[in-house]
Amino acid sequence: MTAGMNEKDMARRAAAEIGDGYYVNLGIGMPTLVLDYVPADKLVFFHTENGLLGMGGFAQKGETHPDLVDAAKQPVTCIQGASFFASDISFAMVRGGHIDLAIMGAYQVSEKGDLANWTAPGMLPSIGGAMDIVAGVRRIIVMMTHTTKDGRPKIVKKLTYPVTGYGCVSMIITNLCVLDVTGEGLVLKELAPGVSAHDVINSTGAALIIPEKP
Amino acid sequence: MTAGMNEKDMARRAAAEIGDGYYVNLGIGMPTLVLDYVPADKLVFFHTENGLLGMGGFAQKGETHPDLVDAAKQPVTCIQGASFFASDISFAMVRGGHIDLAIMGAYQVSEKGDLANWTAPGMLPSIGGAMDIVAGVRRIIVMMTHTTKDGRPKIVKKLTYPVTGYGCVSMIITNLCVLDVTGEGLVLKELAPGVSAHDVINSTGAALIIPEKP
Amino acid sequence: MVNKVYKSSAEAISDVKDGAVIMFGGFGLAGIPQNLIRALYKKGTRNITVISNNPGSRLGDNEYGLAPLFKEGRVRKFIGSYPAATKSFKELYDAGMVELELVPQGTLAERIRAKGSGIGGFYVKTGAGTLLAEGKETRAINGEQYILEYPLEADFAFVKAYKSDRCGNLVYRYTGANFNPLMAMAAAVTIAEAEEVVDAGELDPSTIHTPAIFVDRIVKGERYDRWYE
Amino acid sequence: MVNKVYKSSAEAISDVKDGAVIMFGGFGLAGIPQNLIRALYKKGTRNITVISNNPGSRLGDNEYGLAPLFKEGRVRKFIGSYPAATKSFKELYDAGMVELELVPQGTLAERIRAKGSGIGGFYVKTGAGTLLAEGKETRAINGEQYILEYPLEADFAFVKAYKSDRCGNLVYRYTGANFNPLMAMAAAVTIAEAEEVVDAGELDPSTIHTPAIFVDRIVKGERYDRWYE
Numbered sequence: 001m002t003a004g005m006n007e008k009d010m011a012r013r014a015a016a017e018i019g020d021g022y023y024v025n026l027g028i029g030m031p032t033l034v035l036d037y038v039p040a041d042k043l044v045f046f047h048t049e050n051g052l053l054g055m056g057g058f059a060q061k062g063e064t065h066p067d068l069v070d071a072a073k074q075p076v077t078c079i080q081g082a083s084f085f086a087s088d089i090s091f092a093m094v095r096g097g098h099i100d101l102a103i104m105g106a107y108q109v110s111e112k113g114d115l116a117n118w119t120a121p122g123m124l125p126s127i128g129g130a131m132d133i134v135a136g137v138r139r140i141i142v143m144m145t146h147t148t149k150d151g152r153p154k155i156v157k158k159l160t161y162p163v164t165g166y167g168c169v170s171m172i173i174t175n176l177c178v179l180d181v182t183g184e185g186l187v188l189k190e191l192a193p194g195v196s197a198h199d200v201i202n203s204t205g206a207a208l209i210i211p212e213k214p
Numbered sequence: 215m216t217a218g219m220n221e222k223d224m225a226r227r228a229a230a231e232i233g234d235g236y237y238v239n240l241g242i243g244m245p246t247l248v249l250d251y252v253p254a255d256k257l258v259f260f261h262t263e264n265g266l267l268g269m270g271g272f273a274q275k276g277e278t279h280p281d282l283v284d285a286a287k288q289p290v291t292c293i294q295g296a297s298f299f300a301s302d303i304s305f306a307m308v309r310g311g312h313i314d315l316a317i318m319g320a321y322q323v324s325e326k327g328d329l330a331n332w333t334a335p336g337m338l339p340s341i342g343g344a345m346d347i348v349a350g351v352r353r354i355i356v357m358m359t360h361t362t363k364d365g366r367p368k369i370v371k372k373l374t375y376p377v378t379g380y381g382c383v384s385m386i387i388t389n390l391c392v393l394d395v396t397g398e399g400l401v402l403k404e405l406a407p408g409v410s411a412h413d414v415i416n417s418t419g420a421a422l423i424i425p426e427k428p
Numbered sequence: 429m430v431n432k433v434y435k436s437s438a439e440a441i442s443d444v445k446d447g448a449v450i451m452f453g454g455f456g457l458a459g460i461p462q463n464l465i466r467a468l469y470k471k472g473t474r475n476i477t478v479i480s481n482n483p484g485s486r487l488g489d490n491e492y493g494l495a496p497l498f499k500e501g502r503v504r505k506f507i508g509s510y511p512a513a514t515k516s517f518k519e520l521y522d523a524g525m526v527e528l529e530l531v532p533q534g535t536l537a538e539r540i541r542a543k544g545s546g547i548g549g550f551y552v553k554t555g556a557g558t559l560l561a562e563g564k565e566t567r568a569i570n571g572e573q574y575i576l577e578y579p580l581e582a583d584f585a586f587v588k589a590y591k592s593d594r595c596g597n598l599v600y601r602y603t604g605a606n607f608n609p610l611m612a613m614a615a616a617v618t619i620a621e622a623e624e625v626v627d628a629g630e631l632d633p634s635t636i637h638t639p640a641i642f643v644d645r646i647v648k649g650e651r652y653d654r655w656y657e
Numbered sequence: 658m659v660n661k662v663y664k665s666s667a668e669a670i671s672d673v674k675d676g677a678v679i680m681f682g683g684f685g686l687a688g689i690p691q692n693l694i695r696a697l698y699k700k701g702t703r704n705i706t707v708i709s710n711n712p713g714s715r716l717g718d719n720e721y722g723l724a725p726l727f728k729e730g731r732v733r734k735f736i737g738s739y740p741a742a743t744k745s746f747k748e749l750y751d752a753g754m755v756e757l758e759l760v761p762q763g764t765l766a767e768r769i770r771a772k773g774s775g776i777g778g779f780y781v782k783t784g785a786g787t788l789l790a791e792g793k794e795t796r797a798i799n800g801e802q803y804i805l806e807y808p809l810e811a812d813f814a815f816v817k818a819y820k821s822d823r824c825g826n827l828v829y830r831y832t833g834a835n836f837n838p839l840m841a842m843a844a845a846v847t848i849a850e851a852e853e854v855v856d857a858g859e860l861d862p863s864t865i866h867t868p869a870i871f872v873d874r875i876v877k878g879e880r881y882d883r884w885y886e
Contacts, residue, residue: 048832281603294856
């Protein structure tokens with residue numbers, strides 16, 4: 001598929017949601033690409049739930065330390081002004097509503113903003129910090145491919161996978177579009193280059209509100 | 215009264231209950247005298263609930279610091295191996311059962327080991343850490359005069375003052391004697407010099423168990 | 429870029445309104461935000477709810493810290509563990525001029541931490557069966573009586589650090605920490621005064637007591653009184 | 658005087674019995690008590706309940722940390738947040754050879770802290786309405802759904818510090834703290850390994866992460882592997 005956004009485009013789009021001075025948690029995988037797209041005039045503190053506020057980026061060979069990793073257990077660096085702390089404080093930040101924004105992957109998102117991203121039938125259930133994050137972080141953006149590898153919609157009327165959290169997602173960024181989750185339903189906010197509203201509707205398992213000029 | 219123990223004698227007696235390696239909380243007032251009677255061959259960490267483990271003693275002129283005080287808000291010093299921490303950790307130590315021993319003053323103790331030491335009719339109610347301490351510290355020793363200034367018993371069948379905690383006191387050290395609080399009742403463990411069992415019985419508002427050789 | 433550093437204590441607290449609920453760090457006089465308290469006194473803010481371990485401290489014949497706010501009748505309600513620390517509080521209380529919510533010290537710390545940590549409530553043995561448990565739910569857990577305590581929240585926390593960096597990372601010294609790190613987590617707006625304000629990167633990130641995320645405003649304290657010889 | 662310092666990891670864990678419930682600090686491989694884990698493996702202890710964020714870590718084709726204990730069938734039950742960290746766990750789980758209690762990471766930290774802090778239970782929103790809330794009490798607080806969580810306890814905590822003094826005061830470095838300070842508070846017996854063991858007074862008392870009261874035994878770790886280039 002040549003139309004639409006690739007992972008880097010999606011990360012760039014997600015980064016645009018980050019304000020100056022934000023404290024941001026990035027999920028494992030695709031969301032970590034967002035690190036590369038924060039403009040230099042913004043001071044952003046990236047939180048990793050294993051106990052670091054102010055993650056710099058992935059550590060290069062020779063600058064790794066066995067006790068300095070991110071939530072994906074990868075060696076990372078930290079910025080000036082960073083802090084390290086125990087897991088209870090880390091989740092106080094999360095559950096206590098101190099983190100401004102989390103950008104996460106998902107298996108499914110419902111039209112009400114319900115999120116499924118922790119387990120699926122046949123999978124070893126594993127949760128990490130995902131349920132804490134959706135319960136406490138002020139705003140949740142999901143960043144994912146619009147459909148599964150075999151073309152089934154991941155944006156659905158009702159979740160069929162086990163729920164991570166109810167009504168927690170505010171925005172969905174996919175390779176096809178950007179959707180806002182509102183009290184009225186899913187609003188098509190932006191289309192990716194070369195993608196039509198029709199393409200999005202065809203790939204989506206829930207009703208969409210299409211403003212006159214999306 | 216010349217018979218009986220004075221405050222220093224009582225402090226020395228209380229100090230004998232402290233084992234090597236103990237973590238000990240001392241109440242405000244008379245119990246702080248215990249600091250002076252810990253033998254040099256024992257390493258004891260004194261806990262002050264405002265956030266210090268390893269209090270040394272009262273600070274002399276010239277060695278005070280406005281941010282280094284004990285639970286009575288007096289300037290103190292700390293020993294090598296001391297640590298400072300926030301109030302939540304301090305009370306985790308207390309409530310979580312980590313403190314071996316607390317030595318406290320009291321207005322009244324019942325024959326069941328119920329303790330009243332926080333307020334009395336007409337008094338401004340003020341609690342500090344006393345209720346947390348009796349709820350969590352492994353062993354509570356009360357150190358007090360046997361009677362009130364006007365001669366009324368402080369050791370009673372049932373408390374008449376508001377309760378700090380139920381069944382929490384293990385031992386009572388007074389100017390007249392040492393009592394153990396047991397499942398059977400108050401046992402006269404030791405008599406102060408020049409004091410008879412009869413003297414103790416006359417000054418006590420609860421039944422006492424007098425072993426054959428007290 | 430976001431600047432958290434304010435020029436003066438007065439500027440840092442300029443939007444505190446009458447009726448505000450304010451947490452004040454400190455135990456006795458250790459770790460009290462003395463410059464922010466002085467600025468609040470000068471500003472004349474009234475009808476305050478004070479959450480603090482004690483309502484000021486008495487040394488000899490003088491009373492310090494929060495005591496002047498109480499004496500001037502600026503405080504509607506005190507939530508704390510040790511009101512007996514000042515004569516001025518007792519006088520106001522006996523005269524029915526101030527409301528008191530008495531909370532055991534450990535429960536006070538934990539209720540504040542709960543708010544900052546997104547804990548909706550918790551059970552403690554502290555106070556079970558006493559006057560301070562009146563009106564509170566109880567529950568037997570493993571055969572022992574616990575009472576249910578709820579979080580304490582505030583519009584502002586005034587805290588005092590030894591050092592802050594320009595991001596708002598705080599370190600405390602000696603027993604100056606006490607309630608400060610907990611209150612910093614719990615209020616809608618946290619204002620920190622520090623003896624020194626340093627650049628980002630000057631504090632060892634493994635020794636930060638209060639991470640910057642909990643601190644909204646920073647000011648270098650104008651004056652630090654010492655009360656003991 | 659009381660001596661908490663043991664000569665070897667083997668000596669420090671010599672009384673750990675089959676069937677023990679053990680908390681292991683560490684997240685991924687950061688801050689894991691690798692020497693104590695190796696000693697436990699050599700000792701051959703069986704039927705262990707492991708409380709840890711993850712059951713070891715996979716790097717390339719190899720698995721480290723707790724993974725060998727699982728592979729050898731020494732673990733009866735795993736309580737943690739991220740069992741998917743190793744292939745070996747999945748194989749055992751699929752074969753019905755190990756029990757799993759899955760706990761969200763923040764709730765795991767808080768349940769451990771609760772035990773160490775004398776909290777009988779607490780309410781969180783985390784997991785409300787999900788599979789992980791099944792069988793748990795719920796309560797509406799300020800119009801939101803919370804679930805009741807209880808403390809987690811253990812016979813032993815194996816923790817890893819950067820430095821310990823001879824009294825047992827611990828400091829951690831970078832993300833090596835994670836669950837270690839919480840587990841140190843929660844177990845009946847806490848055994849700490851440290852990269853360096855120093856004399857009392859050598860650590861700044863205002864920068865201690867785990868006060869000595871929470872630590873029963875100390876050992877200087879024999880060998881520290883680095884897993885990353």
